Amino acid sequence: RTLDGLTELLQSLGLGPIPEHLASADLLHQPVDIFHVYLAEALRELVGCGAQQAFDAIQPANSVGNGDLDIVLPRLKLADGPPLQDLAADLAKKFPKHPLFVVPWNDGFHVRFFLSPKTLPLVVIPYILDRQDGYGTFGTTDLNNTDLPHSKALIEFSSPNLGPEFRPDHLRSTFLGAFVANVHEAMGWHAVRINYLGDWGKHIGLLGLGWTQHCSEEELENHPDPFRLIHELYAKMEEELKPKLAAKKQKARDKLDGAAEEETDKEDAIFIDRDAAFQKLEQGDPSAIELWERLHRISTSYYTRTYDRVGVKFADSPGESLVCRNPEALARVENIIKDNGLSEFTEDGLTIVNFANHDSAKLGVATLRNKDGTTTYLLRDVAAVFDRLEDFNFDKLVYVVGEHDHHFRQLFKLVDLMGRPEITQRLHHLSFSRGTKQWGDAKLLGDVLDRVQDTFDALELEAVPPCLRDPSKFKTIAINNLIVQELNARNRSHTAGTDLATLIQPEGETGLSLQVIYAKLCDAISELQRTVKASEYSPDVVDLSALSEAPWIEIVRLLARFPTITSTAYKTLEPSGVLSYLFLIVEELSYCLDEEAEGEEGEGAKQDVDGATIAAGNAARLKLYQATRQVLENGMRLLNLVPVY
Numbered sequence: 152r153t154l155d156g157l158t159e160l161l162q163s164l165g166l167g168p169i170p171e172h173l174a175s176a177d178l179l180h181q182p183v184d185i186f187h188v189y190l191a192e193a194l195r196e197l198v199g200c201g202a203q204q205a206f207d208a209i210q211p212a213n214s215v216g217n218g219d220l221d222i223v224l225p226r227l228k229l230a231d232g233p234p235l236q237d238l239a240a241d242l243a244k245k246f247p248k249h250p251l252f253v254v255p256w257n258d259g260f261h262v263r264f265f266l267s268p269k270t271l272p273l274v275v276i277p278y279i280l281d282r283q284d285g286y287g288t289f290g291t292t293d294l295n296n297t298d299l300p301h302s303k304a305l306i307e308f309s310s311p312n313l314g315p316e317f318r319p320d321h322l323r324s325t326f327l328g329a330f331v332a333n334v335h336e337a338m339g340w341h342a343v344r345i346n347y348l349g350d351w352g353k354h355i356g357l358l359g360l361g362w363t364q365h366c367s368e369e370e371l372e373n374h375p376d377p378f379r380l381i382h383e384l385y386a387k388m389e390e391e392l393k394p395k396l397a398a399k400k401q402k403a404r405d406k407l408d409g410a411a412e413e414e415t416d417k418e419d420a421i422f423i424d425r426d427a428a429f430q431k432l433e434q435g436d437p438s439a440i441e442l443w444e445r446l447h448r449i450s451t452s453y454y455t456r457t458y459d460r461v462g463v464k465f466a467d468s469p470g471e472s473l474v475c476r477n478p479e480a481l482a483r484v485e486n487i488i489k490d491n492g493l494s495e496f497t498e499d500g501l502t503i504v505n506f507a508n509h510d511s512a513k514l515g516v517a518t519l520r521n522k523d524g525t526t527t528y529l530l531r532d533v534a535a536v537f538d539r540l541e542d543f544n545f546d547k548l549v550y551v552v553g554e555h556d557h558h559f560r561q562l563f564k565l566v567d568l569m570g571r572p573e574i575t576q577r578l579h580h581l582s583f584s585r586g587t588k589q590w591g592d593a594k595l596l597g598d599v600l601d602r603v604q605d606t607f608d609a610l611e612l613e614a615v616p617p618c619l620r621d622p623s624k625f626k627t628i629a630i631n632n633l634i635v636q637e638l639n640a641r642n643r644s645h646t647a648g649t650d651l652a653t654l655i656q657p658e659g660e661t662g663l664s665l666q667v668i669y670a671k672l673c674d675a676i677s678e679l680q681r682t683v684k685a686s687e688y689s690p691d692v693v694d695l696s697a698l699s700e701a702p703w704i705e706i707v708r709l710l711a712r713f714p715t716i717t718s719t720a721y722k723t724l725e726p727s728g729v730l731s732y733l734f735l736i737v738e739e740l741s742y743c744l745d746e747e748a749e750g751e752e753g754e755g756a757k758q759d760v761d762g763a764t765i766a767a768g769n770a771a772r773l774k775l776y777q778a779t780r781q782v783l784e785n786g787m788r789l790l791n792l793v794p795v796y
């Protein structure tokens with residue numbers, strides 16, 4: 152973990168001191184950078200250019216079969232000298248024998264290098280075993296160390312609504328958001344996980360209405376599952392509302408004027424009553440607030456329990472109800488809007504922002520307050536930005552929300568127009584395709600999880616190694632499977648979506664196959680530990696050069712890439728990159744573990760191999776497997792998967 156430790160390791164390989172420290176090299180986090188730095192040094196000596204210049208001319212190979220590192224000659228920007236193609240041929244020929252590389256070849260303007268399979272394991276394996284769960288992370292993740300400045304990222308995700316059912320986009324947001332938060336932590340950020348519960352708005356008015364019409368204290372007190380009662384109450388009201396809403400929409404369409412939409416509310420009692428109930432709540436009517444607090448408590452306790460089932464823990468943070476908790480803060484925000492000349496009043500009493508008057512016609516018109524003076528979703532979101540700024544002083548706020556693109560464009564622009572462009576710069580909307588519901592009649596998050604876990608009751612025991620055949624383990628594996636299914640779309644704009652029907656395929660890229668290989672690996676480790684101990688082979692330094700051949704070396708190559716995978720995941724915020732990487736390991740590892748099994752059977756037959764060689768090989772593979780297990784665990788945790796053994 153320190154440069155001294157690393158120097159010692161490299162000296163033991165017969166390498167000179169670490170070449171002049173280069174600003175862009177990250178030796179303590181990126182093992183590939185070690186190779187990069189030494190290659191740059193050799194290049195510098197051959198060409199006589201500057202150290203940084205040489206470093207910058209080298210890049211990781213962009214495709215398989217093209218080596219591992221690649222000198223791109225035009226990047227050297229040499230003022231004079233031979234034509235670059237000649238230089239490439241010359242360099243490839245003259246390149247001195249080097250412990251870290253095999254003989255290079257030239258290819259146009261490139262000189263390409265494979266990392267030496269002899270030394271690669273010697274660098275990479277101890278490196279990983281030293282860094283442990285820090286391997287693949289950058290910067291320090293020691294959040295207890297307050298001396299170190301940590302940039303703070305708020306990650307807002309999941310954000311279902313109180314009352315309505317939990318939707319597929321909420322589910323995808325839950326897992327995507329957890330991943331985004333984990334990735335930020337891996338990059339040294341202090342990540343704060345926020346659930347922006349939709350606990351305010353007209354739907355709460357509708358819920359209040361349902362309460363007065365269909366429910367009683369007693370019923371709520373005695374209900375075994377009060378959160379479900381709330382949802383059922385809401386669903387009942389929604390049923391009543393639906394046909395009327397459709398009619399209302401039709402009328403509005405006829406009028407073809409968005410701003411006048413509210414007007415038709417008057418026609419049906421249910422709209423009037425709903426809006427009145429919400430208005431009462433916003434005005435702080437004690438009985439409305441008391442009921443709201445009750446419903447809110449029930450919902451918070453339900454969600455805390457249920458998110459726990461998928462390993463997500465949110466910081467204590469207000470949902471949309473922020474307004475009711477802090478009307479002064481809301482007033483401050485509205486004053487800024489007003490002072491910047493942004494709000495206007497329409498004839499029928501709406502408070503709006505017309506973006507066309509602020510050079511952003513594409514963003515249309517947004518309502519901040521309804522005719523009856525109640526707040527809108529947008530106004531609450533603006534207030535939330537400023538509230539979070541005060542509470543958390545964030546450097547970055549990521550909204551992990553399916554679609555909603557127009558809304559966030561309006562929100563960000565509004566903050567900008569409020570004279571806070573520096574805040575807008577910190578706001579990011581991570582959009583994704585919402586997917587369709589394929590989980591039958593499950594309505595609540597807990598229902599979905601139950602269904603998912605139920606499908607695993609049907610899992611054939613033979614599909615998993617004996618160490619996993621335990622119903623309590625099945626529960627975790629089922630959730631892992633769900634997460635992988637949700638995140639394994641090609642990218643965020645592709646629909647993934649949980650499909651209960653295909654959830655327990657053991658084959659292919661599933662959480663289950665990841666789990667199976669992980670468990671087999673753990674078994675192999677225990678087995679090797681036993682054999683190595685019994686063989687009395689205990690050198691000070693295990694000779695890892697036994698790993699220089701396929702299939703082992705292929706794993707080592709993959710393991711060396713892990714930090715690049717996490718840093719790319721941070722840049723793209725696409726979980727699919729991490730998943731494909733883990734599945735590459737699964738594939739390579741299954742060859743190794745097959746060999747392992749064959750090796751055991753054939754041990755006696757290998758008469759020509761002496762016992763010491765076998766023992767040395769076992770000890771080396773043990774280290775390799777331990778490092779692989781570490782990387783699998785680190786990668787799985789990034790995706791919020793729980794490795795089970």
Ligand code: ARG
Pocket residue numbers: 307310311312347348349532550552
């Ligand atoms: N509750 C909203 C919904 O279910 C999503 C909230 C998204 N977050 C936000 N800050 N607007 O659609």
